[in-house]
Amino acid sequence: MSVAASVVNLGETELQSGVVLPNIKISHATFGTLNAARSNAILMPTFYGGKHTDYEAMIGADKALDPSRYFIIAVDMMCNGLSSSPSNSDAPFSGADFPKITHWDNVHAQQKMLEQEYGIESLALVTGFSMGGQQANHWAAIFPGRVERMISWCGSAVTAPHNWVFLEGVKAGLLADPIFAKGAYTAIPEAGIRAFARIWAGWGPSQAFYRHKLHQQLGQETAADHMQEFWEPNFLAFDANDLLGMMHTWQVADIADNDIYEGDFEAACKAITAKTILMPCKTDLYFPVADNEIQASLMSNVELRPIPSDWGHIAGAPGLNPVDSAFIDNAHRELLAS
Numbered sequence: 001m002s003v004a005a006s007v008v009n010l011g012e013t014e015l016q017s018g019v020v021l022p023n024i025k026i027s028h029a030t031f032g033t034l035n036a037a038r039s040n041a042i043l044m045p046t047f048y049g050g051k052h053t054d055y056e057a058m059i060g061a062d063k064a065l066d067p068s069r070y071f072i073i074a075v076d077m078m079c080n081g082l083s084s085s086p087s088n089s090d091a092p093f094s095g096a097d098f099p100k101i102t103h104w105d106n107v108h109a110q111q112k113m114l115e116q117e118y119g120i121e122s123l124a125l126v127t128g129f130s131m132g133g134q135q136a137n138h139w140a141a142i143f144p145g146r147v148e149r150m151i152s153w154c155g156s157a158v159t160a161p162h163n164w165v166f167l168e169g170v171k172a173g174l175l176a177d178p179i180f181a182k183g184a185y186t187a188i189p190e191a192g193i194r195a196f197a198r199i200w201a202g203w204g205p206s207q208a209f210y211r212h213k214l215h216q217q218l219g220q221e222t223a224a225d226h227m228q229e230f231w232e233p234n235f236l237a238f239d240a241n242d243l244l245g246m247m248h249t250w251q252v253a254d255i256a257d258n259d260i261y262e263g264d265f266e267a268a269c270k271a272i273t274a275k276t277i278l279m280p281c282k283t284d285l286y287f288p289v290a291d292n293e294i295q296a297s298l299m300s301n302v303e304l305r306p307i308p309s310d311w312g313h314i315a316g317a318p319g320l321n322p323v324d325s326a327f328i329d330n331a332h333r334e335l336l337a338s
Contacts (some may be wrong), residue, residue, distance in 0.1 A: 005029045005052060007082070008113045016258070019099040021089075026113045027082035028052060028075040031059050032067030034118055041118070042125045044074045045110065045135035048246050049234055052076050057319025064332035070124065073114070077106045077135065079245030086183075086241035095241050096183025101249050103131075103138040104258050110135075111143060125336060126274075127151040129316045130287070131246070134159075134253045137295075140272040141255040149335050150272070153279035153307070153328055154316030156287050157295045158254040158265060163286045167251050170199045174240060183241050193240060197231040204231070206283035206312030214311060217321070269298035275338060277331050281307040281315040281324075305331060 005027055013024040029052045034041060042065065044055050052074035059065045065072055076082040078101045086098035093099060114120040126139040126147050133155015140150040141157070156163070177192025179185055205226075209215070215226035235243065255261070256268040276299060280292040289306050296304040307327055309315035315324040 016102045016104040025084045031072040034071040040070045041120045041123050042070050042072045043123050045128045045132045046077050047130035047132040064329050079242050081242045086245050087239035107138045122146045125149040130154050140274045141268045144273045147274040150274040150276045160291050164251050166286050170196050173199050189240050193235050197235040198227050201227040201231040203285050204313050208310035266298050276302040278304050284313045
């Protein structure tokens with residue numbers, strides 16, 4: 001359905017931290033055709049533990065994201081193992097020595113890639129799940145004149161303190177594995193990643209998800225099966241330093257933490273002009289509705305549309321649950337028609 005994934009070399013780039021990487025690489029895949037006016041582009045940044053292929057379930061002729069109408073770019077954020085990451089970078093930036101990445105870095109690299117490769121200066125829509133939603137928020141705040149519409153589902157404009165604490169907990173499970181060796185491991189720190197995944201399993205779905213045994217819809221009979229068959233393989237598929245790199249980006253996410261807004265979150269929210277739908281899930285344990293309500297109260301062109309689901313954060317996982325996927329697709333359809 002898509003063209004083959006491409007990796008674009010952006011050359012020497014200074015990060016928000018001041019570190020200069022000799023050649024940032026951005027991986028992405030495209031669906032559909034860019035029109036002559038370059039006005040039908042939709043950007044979908046990836047999420048934690050996700051790659052561009054994970055969005056394919058949302059794209060198709062029967063979906064809101066129809067490649068016969070739109071030019072859809074699914075882009076890999078840095079540290080996910082496809083774009084520049086600890087696992088695929090050369091010394092002196094390999095492994096644990098890879099610099100800390102922020103969403104400021106992600107969206108600026110994406111913006112440079114879009115202009116360099118496709119001549120795209122503005123986007124009909126920026127949309128994403130979880131950390132993809134965080135990047136969508138950053139796009140809308142940092143480049144308000146370039147984003148016509150924005151959807152953030154199961155995401156946020158800033159990582160809340162409780163969310164940060166949750167991430168510290170899962171990170172501790174990985175760091176406790178002696179094989180991890182402060183990131184200088186020579187073998188996969190499997191015990192640490194399995195602990196990381198098991199802690200995560202208590203936060204990704206909601207209490208109601210387990211109470212109603214909704215994991216059985218995914219083919220896992222028991223809660224233990226869900227941990228072992230759903231969460232552990234997902235994280236074992238990633239390099240440990242990549243997992244921590246993405247986590248740092250998540251923990252420091254804040255649309256106001258830059259030279260434009262200098263920490264003024266209200267000003268950053270008010271600067272967003274894109275027609276926006278914020279779509280938290282009502283049972284999400286780390287991107288709760290209340291945090292999105294705060295953001296929405298500071299924006300002028302926004303609808304808060306919670307996902308009425310018992311699946312928790314994973315209600316937003318592309319294509320995972322047909323009912324929630326249809327709700328998310330409908331929001332995209334309505335916003336694109338507006």
